[in-house]
Amino acid sequence: MASFSKAEMKKVFNCFDEDGDGKISAEELKNKMRSIGEELSIEDVSDAVGGVPLGLEEFIELVSVNGDHQDIDDEKELREAFSLFEMEGQGCITVKSLKRMLSKVGTSRDLDECCAMISRFDLDGDGILSFEEFRVMML
Structure with missing residues (x-):
């Protein structure tokens, strides 16, 4: 099974980090989700990120499964x-x-x-x- 490398995750993280401050705010996450067709309330997004901006490591944890990088079967x-x-x-x-x-x-x-x-x-x-x-x- 392959997993995302940290470099790949950083590229995705940087796309979400609209202002380039090294953190993904709830508003940035909401905006990016809207751009891919997912309409979420700011409350839902805040709940997902625990109410604080996400750094790279927290972002990786958010998109991971069972504490490991999201695996692609093949x-x-x-x-x-x-x-x-x-x-x-x-x-x-x-x-x-x-x-x-x-x-x-x-x-x-x-x-x-x-x-x-x-x-x-x-x-x-x-x-x-x-x-x-x-x-x-x-x-």
């Missing part, structure tokens, strides 16, 4: 799934590659719809999905 399968959507050899999922794959599986979407789908999970706002963002989406 890293190879996740990478294979990513490569199906990636299709352009760029190491990321673009709006065009998502549209192509959805068309192949009989779920056609226009470019605007594909852009909206990507933006829900695009943690760093660059308009594409990296493998790390894809992994977070699959959790």
Whole structure:
């Protein structure tokens, strides 16, 4: 079983830490969850973080299972799934590659719809999905 490395967790943490202060506030967590389609009240988010901003170690604990990093049963399968959507050899999922794959599986979407789908999970706002963002989406 593969687990997230601390470097990978730090990348995700940095996406949540909007103001770059090294802590994730309840408001930052709420904003990021909203960006991926999860509408939570500030009270729910505050309860999840214990009412105090999260540092990297606390963030890792929050997203961990049984005190260990979230495991993915088969890293190879996740990478294979990513490569199906990636299709352009760029190491990321673009709006065009998502549209192509959805068309192949009989779920056609226009470019605007594909852009909206990507933006829900695009943690760093660059308009594409990296493998790390894809992994977070699959959790």
